[in-house]
Amino acid sequence: MDKETKQIVLSDKDVIKTIKKAIKGANKQPGIVDVADPQYKINIGDEIYFLWLTRSDGTVGTIMNAKDTHTIYTLSEHSTKKLKDILLENN
Structure with a gap:
């Protein structure tokens, strides 16, 4: 993971709860996935996104999902x- x-x-x-709902509704x-380093890493229990x-x-x-880096x-x-608002409030 990049320093960014x-x-x-x-x-x-x-x-x-809001984050989980966003993930579930994605x-x-x-x-084929070819993406830049992520802006954020989210740990929820044993899952990493x-x-x-x-x-x-x-x-x-x-x-x-970090367990399936071939799928976005x-x-x-x-x-x-909603996620932007949450992350900006807590940054």
């Missing part, structure tokens, strides 16, 4: 905005 990747510790149960993307919140149009985030998932615009 940010790690933020979040303990608020509502925040964690859509699997077809094709890599998160990218910037894209050319700025509306859709991308997430990847896109977040909805709503979930992307």
Whole structure:
């Protein structure tokens, strides 16, 4: 993981619930994955996720489970905005 990747510790149960909901609602993307180092690393229990919140149009985030680095998932615009807000508040 690159030195640009940010790690933020979040303990608020509502925040964690929002993050889990965003992950659960993400859509699997077809094709081969070739991505830059993630902006964020999220640890939830035994699961680790890599998160990218910037894209050319700025509306859709991308997430990847560290156990399956061949698959990415896109977040909805709503979930992307929520995660951006959470991470900016805690940065």
